[in-house]
Amino acid sequence: MRTILFWAAVALVLGAVSHLSYVLIAPTYAMQRLMGGNPEEGNANRFILLDGPEQMRLLGETESEAVAGKCLFDISKGELSVMAEMPDTFWSLTLYSDKGADLYTINDRQAGIDKFKLSVKRAPSIMELLSSDQSERARALGDGWSVEVPESYGIAVFWVALDYPEQRKLFAETLSRSSCTLNPA
Amino acid sequence: MRLGSLIKAAGILFLGGVIGIVTAQWSIERTATAMTAGGGPWKSWFSGTASIRNPYVNAHYLMFGRLPPALGQELLFEATRDDDGAGLDGDCDYVIQGPRLSARWWQLALADEDAKQPSDVTFTSPRLIAEPDGSMRITISRTPKAGNWMSPGDLSHFALVLKLRPGSGLNNAASVVMLPRIKREACP
Structure with missing residues (x-):
């Protein structure tokens, strides 16, 4: 009887571990696959215009429906400067963490302009805020378009709607003038 | 031993x-919620009114290879059955019909029957030819149909994924969005 109870308890513990792994750990790997790379492996902080298959994989949208770009980011050692140049149409820019949480999002109506610079930096921890007045000063100097996010790694997704497929070339040209640059701290 | x-x-x-x-x-x-505003079999894992913080909801999207919808930009609905509760069969014809969707841009996509892998069979709002009263009607059939038409191609069974981009930066709650009905027509 004791042996049966022991093995039942082992099975339950293993079940709990695999349950939590499936829900908490596996999605992070799935997100990294979806992002098409790991920002920690050196391919971060540059803008890439997505081709048809990559756009389909990331967004499930064909190249006749939308134009998209991405920028894997790693802001563990500095501040990311996103220079976005969007066509005059319906667009959105969304930052996701490498765990799939949406950190920041904006579209054409919210922005009011199609060309802008967005600064993305790591939010200071409570300890950093308590121990340094320097970081407070730096934050106070921030100009308008800046965002502090709780994660160091993630992806910025640039999305532009197409009214008809022939717009793709023109909109892709405009979007490809966007850039992502890391400004070391 | x-x-x-x-x-x-x-x-x-x-x-x-x-x-x-x-x-x-x-x-x-x-964790999915049945969408009842327009009747029909649609489900959503995203409330539309708060960022996804539930790990089960996050897992639903990521484990199926999709980015979770961003708050204020997107609503996602999935259906694996028609209005009568039957699975969606690639050999049958279906009519997706309802009021004009309240979004600046939307996409209706066919996915495998568990709504896991999206296919490239999609239909987007700019392509829609609206009915005279402004409503939408899309036929899903292997044989070409007049008007708005999608073919399930090789999919023997399929699911529907409806992505709405409201465009205002403010989502309505997913539960109050009027969604189209999914009616089965001819079936061999």
């Missing part, structure tokens, strides 16, 4: 793993 214990331990390991994954999938499935 030692071999017997080894087999028993392997069996327990396997059983534990299966229990964990089955209960995880069951829990993820349970």
Whole structure:
């Protein structure tokens, strides 16, 4: 009887571990696959215009429906400067963490302009805020378009709607003038 | 004796793993909310009014290879059955019909029957030819149809994924969005 109870308890513990792994750990790997790379492996902080298959994989949208770009980011050692140049149409820019949480999002109506610079930096921890007045000063100097996010790694997704497929070339040209640059701290 | 214990331990390991994954999938499935505003079989894992913080909801999107919808930009609905509760069969014809969707841009996509893998069979709002009263009507059929038409191609069974981009930066709650009906027409 004791042996049966022991093995039942082992099975339950293993079940709990695999349950939590499936829900908490596996999605992070799935997100990294979806992002098409790991920002920690050196391919971060540059803008890439997505081709048809990559756009389909990331967004499930064909190249006749939308134009998209991405920028894997790693802001563990500095501040990311996103220079976005969007066509005059319906667009959105969304930052996701490498765990799939949406950190920041904006579209054409919210922005009011199609060309802008967005600064993305790591939010200071409570300890950093308590121990340094320097970081407070730096934050106070921030100009308008800046965002502090709780994660160091993630992806910025640039999305532009197409009214008809022939717009793709023109909109892709405009979007490809966007850039992502890391400004070391 | 030692071999017997080894087999028993392997069996327990396997059983534990299966229990964990089955209960995880069951829990993820349970986090979906049935959409009742327009009737019909649509479900959503995203409320539309708060960022996704529920790990089960996050897992639903990521484990199926999709980015979770961003708050204020997107609503996602999925249907694996028609209005009468039957599975969506690639050999049958369906009519997706309802009021004009309240979004600046939307996409209706066919996916495999568990709505896991999206296919490239899609239909977007700019292509829609609206009915005279402004409503939408899209036919899904293997044989070409007049008007708005999608072919399920090789999919023997399929699911529908409806992505709405309201464009205002403010989502309505997913539960109040009027969604189209899914009616089965001809079926061999």
